[in-house]
Amino acid sequence: MTGLATRPVVYSFTDHRVHRQxxxxxxxxxxxxxxxxxxxxxxxxxxxxxxxxxxxxxEPDLIAAATAAYAELPAFACALGRTSAETVLLAEELLQAAGGKFRSVYFGASGSEAVESVLKFLWLAGNTGGAPARKLIVTRDSGFHGTTLGAATLAGIPRQHDGFDLPLPFTVRVPRVHFYRDHLDGESEDEYVARIVRTTRERILAAGPENVAAMVAEPVMAAGGVLVPPDGYWPAMARLLAELDVPLVSDEVVCGFGRLGHLFGYQRFGLEPAAVTVAKGITAGYAPLGAVLLGADLTAAIAAAADTHGVLGHGSTFGGHPVAAAVARANLRIIRERKIYERVAELETLLETSLEELLNLPVVGEVRCVGGLAAVELMADGVARRPFDPERGIGRRVAAEARARGLIVRDLGDVIALCPPLITGATEVMEIVSKLRAAIVAAVTEEAR
Ligand SMILES: Cc1ncc(COP(=O)(O)O)c(C=O)c1O
Known part of the structure; x- marks a missing residue:
């Protein structure tokens, strides 16, 4: 076996066959x-x-906030009835920024931990609130919610399960929303939405809505391929969830903190989630932090659970770390003072107009854009919607060609995902798109040789 695993770091989400070389x-x-x-x-x-x-x-203001917080209180936990002042202030500011929709915040250290925590809170709420049958979680194909056992179970991406003895048996799987790939020939966007919402309804009814604790969903799926829902999708889903009495947990780990031009992605689509999970952008990545914002029902359920179970048997050492909390507070200030949402609206237009020009490449089937998220869908024949043979690894080649040109993108199969910093300006967008165009042409030409 010598020579197989030769790197000192185990890289996540990496093809270790390629990585060996x-x-x-x-x-x-x-x-x-x-x-x-x-x-x-x-x-x-x-x-x-x-x-x-x-x-x-x-970003100097985030670095300064972290440095000051380190000087003041470099370590503390949010447990045993104790926490740091920064952590409390952050919770208050988050609840206020969310406009009073949520009542309390649970802090972890990552997105996976936030999702895992909300699953446990939903079950705790059911168990202590007279609805112990409510265990199932509705989740969509192509969804991604993290890598711990519960969060990974929710994934609708096979490689998150293969070889890991997953998924655990608590999901109701419903269709993803990917009009370009999944619509039937001649089917309009409205007809497509009606069809997948109907299927979602049938699957929830088959499982029994009385057995369902919640649906966990990203407002826009990121790791599943940057899947931007057609206009009618979320309104129809919101009606369905209300009719079947299924609460929504909005997984905002990617979509939150300005990425879609709002504090939370659900605001862009007019949704009313019972809880939201956040991480990543909460500190703009400058310190590890995850959180769950809990609505009135879940907040009350956790409080009431103490009467049945005593001590809350859930928590983590690094959740709500004082330095991460200080960085998150500085990030909220920057988002507000520098009008980041307005910048994102400009970024969206820039990405949209410049990426659309890639559609004149025959292998580009669709470009998708929402806020500061975008995707380029590579197809053997874009018009006929004929995909490349996955074995050809076109997406991987494009990402490698991009990297050779000084551009980092993510290949999600044959979808190239873009999620540039929200401060990306017009010239930089043009540079990104021109490097990407060159990378696509080079990858396809090289492959044809
Ligand atoms: C929507 C979503 N939820 C949860 C997670 C997990 O977050 P983390 O990697 O911080 O555990 C991710 C990570 O990409 C994500 O995209």
């Missing part, structure tokens, strides 16, 4: 939306790290 990219420093590797090569990071460094890699 290719050296990892080791980043030494960052400036604005650019990062530089240890060899001095510069890249535009059009994925903001892993969908999280929303203000780029050198």
């Amino acid at each position: 290719e050296p990892p990219l080791i980043i030494a420093e960052g400036d604005g939306i650019r990062v530089r590797d240890v060899g001095g090569r510069e890249y535009i990071d059009a994925l903001s790290g892993l969908w999280h460094a929303n203000l780029g890699f050198s």
